Amino acid sequence: MSTIRVRLPDGSVREFPRGTTALAVAEAIGPRLAKAALAARIDGVVRDLTTPLEKDCDLEILTWEHPEGREVYRHTSTHVMAQAVKRLWPETKLTVGPPLENGFYYDIDTPRPITPDDFPAIEAEMRKIIEEDLPIIREEVDREWAKRFFAERGEDYKVLLIDKIPEGEPITIYRQGEFVDLCTGPHLPSTGRIKVIKLMSVAGAYWEGDQRNKQLQRLYGTSFEKQSDLDRYLKQLEEAKKRDHRKLGPELGLFTFKEEAPGFAFWLPKGYTLYRILENWSRSLQEPRGYQEVRTPWLYSSKIYETSGHWFHFRENMFTFESESQAYAVKPMNCPGHCLLFKNEVRSYRDLPLKIAEYGPLVRYEPSGTLHGLLRVRGMHQDDAHIFVREDQIEEQILEVQGIIDEIYGALGMPYTVKLATRPENYMGDPALWERAEAALAAAMEKAGIKYELNPGEGAFYGPKLEYHITDALGRTWQCATIQLDFQLPQRFDLTYVDADGQHKRPVMIHRAIMGSIERFIGILTEHFAGTFPVWLAPVQVRVLPIADRHHDYAQKILSDLKAAGFRAEADLRNEKIGYKIREAEVQKIPFMLVVGDKEAESGTVSVRRRGMKDEGSMPFAAFLDLLRREVAEKAMDEAARKATTL
RNA sequence: GCCGGUUUAGCUCAGCGGUAGAGCAACCGCCUUGUAAGCGGUAGGCCGUGGGUUCAAAUCCCACAACCGGCUCCA
Numbered sequence: 001m002s003t004i005r006v007r008l009p010d011g012s013v014r015e016f017p018r019g020t021t022a023l024a025v026a027e028a029i030g031p032r033l034a035k036a037a038l039a040a041r042i043d044g045v046v047r048d049l050t051t052p053l054e055k056d057c058d059l060e061i062l063t064w065e066h067p068e069g070r071e072v073y074r075h076t077s078t079h080v081m082a083q084a085v086k087r088l089w090p091e092t093k094l095t096v097g098p099p100l101e102n103g104f105y106y107d108i109d110t111p112r113p114i115t116p117d118d119f120p121a122i123e124a125e126m127r128k129i130i131e132e133d134l135p136i137i138r139e140e141v142d143r144e145w146a147k148r149f150f151a152e153r154g155e156d157y158k159v160l161l162i163d164k165i166p167e168g169e170p171i172t173i174y175r176q177g178e179f180v181d182l183c184t185g186p187h188l189p190s191t192g193r194i195k196v197i198k199l200m201s202v203a204g205a206y207w208e209g210d211q212r213n214k215q216l217q218r219l220y221g222t223s224f225e226k227q228s229d230l231d232r233y234l235k236q237l238e239e240a241k242k243r244d245h246r247k248l249g250p251e252l253g254l255f256t257f258k259e260e261a262p263g264f265a266f267w268l269p270k271g272y273t274l275y276r277i278l279e280n281w282s283r284s285l286q287e288p289r290g291y292q293e294v295r296t297p298w299l300y301s302s303k304i305y306e307t308s309g310h311w312f313h314f315r316e317n318m319f320t321f322e323s324e325s326q327a328y329a330v331k332p333m334n335c336p337g338h339c340l341l342f343k344n345e346v347r348s349y350r351d352l353p354l355k356i357a358e359y360g361p362l363v364r365y366e367p368s369g370t371l372h373g374l375l376r377v378r379g380m381h382q383d384d385a386h387i388f389v390r391e392d393q394i395e396e397q398i399l400e401v402q403g404i405i406d407e408i409y410g411a412l413g414m415p416y417t418v419k420l421a422t423r424p425e426n427y428m429g430d431p432a433l434w435e436r437a438e439a440a441l442a443a444a445m446e447k448a449g450i451k452y453e454l455n456p457g458e459g460a461f462y463g464p465k466l467e468y469h470i471t472d473a474l475g476r477t478w479q480c481a482t483i484q485l486d487f488q489l490p491q492r493f494d495l496t497y498v499d500a501d502g503q504h505k506r507p508v509m510i511h512r513a514i515m516g517s518i519e520r521f522i523g524i525l526t527e528h529f530a531g532t533f534p535v536w537l538a539p540v541q542v543r544v545l546p547i548a549d550r551h552h553d554y555a556q557k558i559l560s561d562l563k564a565a566g567f568r569a570e571a572d573l574r575n576e577k578i579g580y581k582i583r584e585a586e587v588q589k590i591p592f593m594l595v596v597g598d599k600e601a602e603s604g605t606v607s608v609r610r611r612g613m614k615d616e617g618s619m620p621f622a623a624f625l626d627l628l629r630r631e632v633a634e635k636a637m638d639e640a641a642r643k644a645t646t647l
Numbered sequence: 648g649c650c651g652g653u654u655u656a657g658c659u660c661a662g663c664g665g666u667a668g669a670g671c672a673a674c675c676g677c678c679u680u681g682u683a684a685g686c687g688g689u690a691g692g693c694c695g696u697g698g699g700u701u702c703a704a705a706u707c708c709c710a711c712a713a714c715c716g717g718c719u720c721c722a
Binding site: 052113369583 | 648649650651652658678679680681682683684685695710712713714715716717719720721722
């Protein structure tokens with residue numbers, strides 16, 4: 001039979017001579033499709049456009065509109081980049097170069113470090129390679145031949161990579177001009193198909209991601225079909241930069257960092273207001289559920305961490321020192337202290353579940369290179385709690401915590417997904433207990449009707465954990481809330497309670513945090529809302545703007561009434577035009593501006609303007625207070641906040 | 648911690664061997680102001696810190712620190 005039947009995505013079936021390439025099929029369908037074609041999905045597998053079709057199949061032509069099409073485009077782009085680098089520095093050794101969501105990178109071992117100053121030369125060479133429109137040819141080769149081939153070319157890493165390919169799998173190489181790379185593909189038909197390229201940055205990266213291995217140069221780039229798409233992407237990056245909490249925090253007077261205390265935030269009055277709102281919100285959800293808040297020491301003898309196991313597992317990450325020949329550490333987490341509190345009294349089964357909450361300071365040594373604004377700090381405070389339970393209470397307690405999580409993330413409009421992190425390599429304790437703990441967490445999620453993924457080997461050393469990954473306005477995910485089940489610390493601290501039968505029994509410990517580090521949480525919220533906090537969170541809710549000096553008395557009266565009603569307000573009494581005052585309030589993202597002049601002072605009204613909106617006209621001051629009360633009580637999201645969180 | 652980069656006025660940045668500059672903010676005047684920047688003036692800097700090269704260093708070299716982009720790590 002010399003023809004084959006090809007079924008297209010719309011269900012239609014067309015016949016072609018056997019051996020017709022996917023690209024030829026695209027051409028037969030239409031010249032525009034052929035021009036846009038980047039790759040082909042043949043019976044569900046993404047392949048080169050140049051792949052000959054040998055039998056009846058399903059065929060989909062992939063273009064820029066398909067994520068897989070973009071991936072192929074970026075994958076070829078990274079080959080072009082590698083080729084350019086090899087032309088400029090032939091001694092360069094290649095390792096791996098995958099596509100990314102918005103670009104690509106290649107990890108290379110270069111004779112000297114690449115710097116951004118080299119980018120223009122590399123980009124120019126890339127454009128030349130694109131200009132040359134080199135055909136890209138796939139070849140399946142013999143394993144030994146490939147090893148010899150790459151060894152001769154000095155591509156030592158490629159030889160190592162070949163050894164990692166499982167026996168029996170085909171070894172494929174791709175050629176474009178003088179450049180040959182070990183690669184599974186697929187790729188574009190020729191280098192000329194790439195239109196717009198740009199190198200983005202260069203960074204260090206370890207071979208195989210292992211710190212003990214040699215550090216390579218990771219060269220990042222991106223590519224698009226249209227210049228306008230690149231421009232839009234660069235603009236997006238600019239926008240993201242504008243809502244960077246490290247920029248917004250100081251601008252909005254929330255917090256600042258100083259060289260004298262790396263990794264610690266200075267909370268400015270407005271930021272600390274926000275901080276206290278979040279902390280008190282947490283209290284208001286926990287106290288009715290029977291949590292008891294404590295404050296425990298922040299400096300401990302190393303002995304307590306030897307007991308807990310942290311000394312062995314995390315000594316390198318604690319600030320430790322010696323005093324009177326005794327080793328001490330600044331508290332990096334609350335659990336050991338809470339274990340001591342549990343032991344402070346004889347506990348009855350009637351005391352369980354015992355919920356101990358603490359918002360105290362924690363200090364962890366984070367290596368200097370890892371610090372990142374509020375998102376990675378050395379000094380922090382968690383909305384932390386430990387729940388001591390009987391084994392039969394585990395499920396109900398996890399479900400209760402689940403309720404708090406839903407309330408908090410629901411109010412903030414942040415969806416989450418759950419992962420169950422299981423026993424890591426450096427685990428402590430009896431594997432049988434681990435299995436029970438993992439099963440208990442899984443059962444609780446089943447009961448709550450929440451789907452979860454497994455995150456194998458990512459649990460804490462003392463127990464498995466449920467990780468809540470929340471998604472922010474920019475679509476990034478953050479792990480904030482966590483529920484961890486721990487059979488180990490109760491054992492190591494020899495915690496017991498007296499059960500109904502008079503026997504001493506071992507409690508189980510649930511470690512849980514919902515916002516996680518409040519510092520980090522504020523960093524995330526700042527970027528999520530782009531600083532446009534909804535009125536119930538905003539450090540300043542209202543700013544009163546008098547038109548002229550003669551309205552200052554009325555403005556002051558409005559201000560003091562707002563404060564008396566429990567709102568966070570300020571007045572702008574500077575000698576400036578109203579437009580100027582409004583601009584400043586807008587820049588500070590204050591939810592409500594109250595303009596007051598002759599008309600308002602006479603009639604006891606205020607002229608209301610919401611941030612991001614126009615003048616909304618005047619209303620009696622009492623009516624405005626009602627409006628404000630309602631929006632705060634409802635945790636309402638105003639138009640500007642909604643806009644900031646929906647991109 | 649590792650690789651690369653950056654560090655000049657409160658902020659954003661220019662200056663890149665020859666006596667420190669701009670805009671915005673701040674302060675002081677004038678204007679008494681009606682919904683996103685009124686006008687004029689004043690003041691402000693051991694050019695991240697410490698060494699070195701040079702007749703001369705913000706500028707060149709070295710070390711350290713902080714920060715930025717990544718990597719590794721994250722109880």
